[in-house]
Amino acid sequence: MERDRTASGVPRDHLPGASTTGGQEPSAGSPEADDGARSGTVEEAVRSQLAAMFGGVRGGLETTVPLAAFALAYVITEALEPSLIAGGSVALLLLVVRLVQRSTKQFVLNGIVAIGIGAVLASVTGQAEDVFLPNIVQRGAFALLLLVSILVRRPLLGYAVGWALDDTSAMRSDRGVLRVADRLTLILLAPPTVRTAVELPLYLGGEVGWLGIARLALGWPLSAIAFGLAATMLARGRTPFAPVT
Numbered sequence: 001m002e003r004d005r006t007a008s009g010v011p012r013d014h015l016p017g018a019s020t021t022g023g024q025e026p027s028a029g030s031p032e033a034d035d036g037a038r039s040g041t042v043e044e045a046v047r048s049q050l051a052a053m054f055g056g057v058r059g060g061l062e063t064t065v066p067l068a069a070f071a072l073a074y075v076i077t078e079a080l081e082p083s084l085i086a087g088g089s090v091a092l093l094l095l096v097v098r099l100v101q102r103s104t105k106q107f108v109l110n111g112i113v114a115i116g117i118g119a120v121l122a123s124v125t126g127q128a129e130d131v132f133l134p135n136i137v138q139r140g141a142f143a144l145l146l147l148v149s150i151l152v153r154r155p156l157l158g159y160a161v162g163w164a165l166d167d168t169s170a171m172r173s174d175r176g177v178l179r180v181a182d183r184l185t186l187i188l189l190a191p192p193t194v195r196t197a198v199e200l201p202l203y204l205g206g207e208v209g210w211l212g213i214a215r216l217a218l219g220w221p222l223s224a225i226a227f228g229l230a231a232t233m234l235a236r237g238r239t240p241f242a243p244v245t
Helices: 033-036 041-053 056-077 079-101 106-126 133-153 157-164 175-204 208-217 220-236
Strands: none
Touching: 033 208, 041 175, 041 220, 056 079, 056 106, 056 220, 079 106, 106 133, 133 175, 157 175, 175 208, 175 220
């Protein structure tokens, strides 16, 4: 049978933009390809990114143990200099282990920076509790930033979700992404809020020993609880993508 032709005699399936095969795969960047990239649920798309952000138990310990070692040494010696040496030595030892293993140094560097800034401040003021002040301020500022980001409808974890989706503006264009980002940010808000609420009164009271205990008790265990809640939410959540129309 003769093909359907246009008035000019050219077969219709040879015209520009016409499909020649019904089963042709959509090209990268086409709406069809984009729809495929957003199949499933929001939780499935971001599940694998969460562990890297929290750093796991080891990351939490590397951040908190140097300050706890400082506090323990201060309780024993009641002297600032040997306590700073103890905390700094622990931090450097953790760094050496990471270097030997050629693994990420992010969290141990956080611990080194925290005790380094605290050491300078404590050396100036002569108050041992000032070693903990930079970290308390950092935690409080982070909690405030997370709270403000939720209130202005730009939850901080939305950028992590967008990164997982290869679209950092996803929470502005998709209601499902925004809902998941709100929940994750609320979970992330809890640890620094609790730590600040507990540690700030201890700092004001000059309780160096209790500050060390609080740092350990509210360090990786609290992060592990938050991680568990977030992981459970991501495992059980079934939030569909809902593009804003």
